Amino acid sequence: MADGEPLQYAAMAEHSYDPQSVELRAQAWWRDNQSFRATEDAGRQKYYCLSMFPYPSGKLHMGHVRNYTIGDVISRYQRMLGRNVLQPMGWDAFGLPAENAAIQNRVPPAKWTYENIDVMRGQLKRLGYAYDWDREVTTCSPEYYRWEQWFFTRLFRKGLAYKKNAVVNWDPVDQTVLANEQVIDGRGWRSGAVVERREIPQWFLKITDYAQELLDSLDQLTGWPEAVKTMQRNWIGRSQGVEIVFPVADGGESLKVYTTRPDTIFGVTFMAVAAEHPMVAPVAERDPEVARFVEECRQGAITEADIETMEKKGLPLGLEAVNPLNGERIPIWVGNFVLMSYGTGAVMGVPGHDQRDWEFARRFGLPVAPVVRPADGSDPGIDQAAYEDKGVLYNSGEFDDLEFQEAFDAIAERLERDDRGERRVNFRLRDWGVSRQRYWGCPIPIINCPVCGPVPVPDDQLPVVFPEVTQLEAGLDRARLTESFMRTTCPECGGPAERETDTFDTFVESSWYFARYTSPGCETGMVDGRADHWLPVDQYIGGIEHAVLHLLYARFFHKLMRDEGLIHSDEPFTRLLTQGMVLNEIFYRKSADGRIQYFNPAEVEVRADEKGARTAVLASDGGPVESAGIGTMSKSKNNGVDPQRLIDRYGADTVRLFMMFASPPEQTLDWNDDAVAGSFRYLRRLWSLVQNHADLIANAPESPGGKDLDPELQAIRTTTHDILDRVCRDYERHQFNTVVAACMELTNLLEKHDWQAGGESGASVLREAVTILLKVLAPVVPHICHVLWERLAFQGGLLDAAWPEVDRQALVRESVVMVVQVNGKRRAEIEVPSGAADDGVREAALANPRVQHHVQGKSVRKCIVVPDKLVNLVVG
């Protein structure tokens, strides 16, 4: 069949499965009954199920479909368990791609964004997600960000927002600040110019004030994956160490460093400072080599990954620090791996006991001095690598023979007594820089007065809204902020002043949207009393890529809102499911001037020759394209798969089913749509099974009784309840792929039986099984199940049907098949009464001729029995 051609079974037979009409019918029913409107109801247990809202980049991609299907399955499952479910949806609508589209296509960012939202909202509705659309939130609308501005002015007054200098990527050609993503190999993506580091004043939020609480309350998040909590703990990075002051010889200003290993202080053989350190500038003035080095450090990217992996370079400044404990003189170097914005902008180098310092010292011929050795007094062996273990001190004067903690305390006390340092708890976490030099973002509500300094915009003048622009130009993003917008008067002194033109990081909007959903239409504040009804979110679902930044910022904002008295819980998300990324291959071409153009895998043909070597060509022109491996589906890499094609061809249920069946939710998924047809085939089989027996089922007794069934029907009942038992367990642990597999198993079983000849008891066994099947499949494929439920003339909507219960008595079997191993190798199977005693099992196993063959002539030394499962005879 040609790709994209719609299936035409509907035209072929009246009763064949036509997803488009089935889905239209189910969705109309939900709409007419306002099924998903959530109301605060004190009488029912609430369940707030939230999926991370999308950035409206154009169309849904498979990552969205995966995310939102998981959320919808959980919402519908919880609803059938009787909970009052709230499931909202909205748009993370500010961001860089809108500006890029504006520049490239000369379309205003607002128009581009709202058009994308309309397309994507339509797609979400087509997929049948059970959202309460009355609560929709769009972060780029002034009604939303007004309250963000309001909140920021409160934080400013509390001293939790402040301004300081920070480094940005500066494109000297386009005269603009670049995001890290826009810097490729140290060059601006559009101009190709070498990017410079530039310090500019920026707004920060004091997340470090909450570092300890953000760390401590992770322990209470028992519904979060350990991996995410570990990443957040490491990110916050609490450490106990000592801040040490090294005087600089010949009267220079002293050098402050932080270390968690003060026990190695006698092994310091160099100091390294950042190029931007105040100590460096005077040296650069007289030493051209240093000046050149500083200039070199000013270029290139600013990400931690770049800095940590680049070649470590350094240059001696000709200055010396003095070791505060032994008076030794230590050369001070400037190093490209030390950043002014991290810590104090200076580090002490201990090559004997730090691998990075060891490599630096080796490279530049600096001495390596061992001062810590293993407890047994053996040589630490620093010729090949640094000795980083904690051990016992030597070569350390009066501190010799102390082990780590004793040495730490003794040295810290000595430094404190001499006023040369102090013990400190340090966090790796840095304050959150929220300033962005962009147009398409929430304006920071501050007025800069030459007399009063930064002054918050008064509440009655909020929201601050930028003038609309019809187009943006690269490098001139903020020039559209007209004179009349910037010119204003100071709210404090009434004198002339200028408006702040920076906007917020888009992570600010996504740090409180979950709270806004609880209070739609609220015009008196960020949220109202309804927030405490719904919060915290019971289940949050989103990509693992948000494990640290978004999820940490949202936790931070929740605590800020709590401390403002707006809400009364400590954490925003009780349970967290981190969905694995959907990956796809990335294809590109590099043009002569170094620019990269990406091609969607749908436009690329991959061929393999006889030797298995792959070549990829663009279908349209037959020319070769390069593969950049596989990566997360993204707009920027143009490797997304458009789910619309699959919806048009197979319907929403097939897409939902396939997504859930393809792999467990937390696992990375390499996209391959070859198997989607199999999910459609399954739904068609389900449809036929129910349709072919609909009247039989509708007229059958509800309960199959249980006692007088013939063995074959009894076996079907046992399997049905066994499968239900597994399905319940798998829903609870969110492993939906095996839920689907179990349903397929049950369907296969039911298809094989001749029900028309089975009489009334057979019909009731079928009725029970089909009822269970439709109920447990409903969260995954709600449309087809809804319509089949109607066909069976069952009372009430399937949506609110009670979740089926496992009949424990039906699970009891009279005999079981056990595996017999000899010396750990599987040799036979035996059938024994279930619950048989160990001795009986052993005898039955030894009686088996195949077992005898392997035991022959040897004595049984040991016999291990796992009841009802396995017996292992150890012979020799």
Added chain:
RNA sequence: GCCGAGGUGGCGAAACUGGUAGACGCGCCAGACUCAAAAUCUGGUGGUGGCAACACCGUGCCGGUUCGAGUCCGGCCCUCGGUACCA
């Protein structure tokens, strides 16, 4: 570099607390139906050897613990996510 996760048939995967490796599905092969094809249905399908019964091998690599290891421990390789201005 650092932090986190993953690696099982041709492919997506399953295996609950250390107990039958490969459920379920895709693909492929064979058969039925058909003038033929598609669709559908039935059966087979980890590898090697063997007519077969069956035997041996097999969960990224090397080693260990155990009656028994995909699962636990030590070391390594590769892939993916994050790395503070992509969202």
